[in-house]
Amino acid sequence: MNTITQLPLPSFFDSSTVGEVWRVPYQDRAMQAKEWAKRWHLQPAAKDKTRICLMAIDVQNTFCIPKFELFVGGRSGTGAIDDNQRLCEFIYHNLGTITEIAPTMDTHTAMQIFHPFFWINDAGEHPTPAATMITLGDVQKGVWKVNPAVAFSLVNGNYLALQNHAFHYVKKLEDEGKYPLTIWPYHSVLGGIGHALVSAVEEALFFHNLARNSQTRFEIKGGNPLTENYSVLRPEVLESADGRPIAQKNTRFIQKLLDFDAVIIAGQAKSHCVAWTIDDLLTEIQAKDPDLAKKVYLLEDCTSPVVIPGIIDFSDQANAAFDRFAKAGMHLVKSTDALETWPGLSL
Known part of the structure; x- marks a missing residue:
């Protein structure tokens, strides 16, 4: 069953390092996760009464670490760092309630249509x-x-x-x-350090994995050289000039998400990969059952839009998209709010 009580932050979590790259000490965290589960009486995720998936979109160094290729600073200039601090805290506080975490990984090579x-x-x-x-x-x-x-x-x-x-x-x-x-600048290049998850987020996911006996479900996207792939659920263009398919929807992952009782979405960037993914999910929901939109929760304080000072600012477009999602039945929530207070969420 889900544990409703909000848990404390583990002592190893250091919010000052969220904007840095470092090695996660896996064995130490594995031992601490076992002790944490025992201390707080955490049950295996398989026993959860309400199955909750957290989809963390493209929380990678290339988007989230200053001086990396496509740092998402938002209008504040520190957007992704602040978002990821809150995201890590959200995961730790709700470790006993989140059933599964599915991070998406933007994955590219040099010769692609947007490079x-x-x-x-x-x-x-x-x-x-x-x-x-x-x-x-x-x-x-x-x-x-x-x-x-x-x-x-x-x-x-x-x-x-x-x-x-x-x-x-x-x-x-x-x-x-x-x-x-x-x-775009060359980014999220497979095999490079920019492709990796933000260290602090990776640590939180690894800790959740072992504390709850719930394998982290990585979703790879973006490797097709002939199309952009902002959304993890489908590339931008699916066919070639002569009508032959060059890509396809991620129907397996779409169905997996819809099988959960609740889906929580965070990540980068609010104006692009996050908005595109939610939009595609909403399209699938409306084709199947519009009421399913009520099971989707958008962590507004764990995502930021693309803002390139003096060049372009997608904040207004991102906010308009989220307003549209809310009107369709999805919930705009904050990571600091207790899950039991979220509308429609039965724990």
């Missing part, structure tokens, strides 16, 4: 990351073209097919009213 090397202009220059959005008009006019150097690795040298896909891709985004193709 600078994929594109080139007549001067042989690549687009400036974070400051360039490639529109349908740009591709039609030849302002930006697919870099011939990527064709060998991505499509066995068929450059024309890749150029056709690029035109189809930006047109599809425009036709569906999505953001134009944004060229």
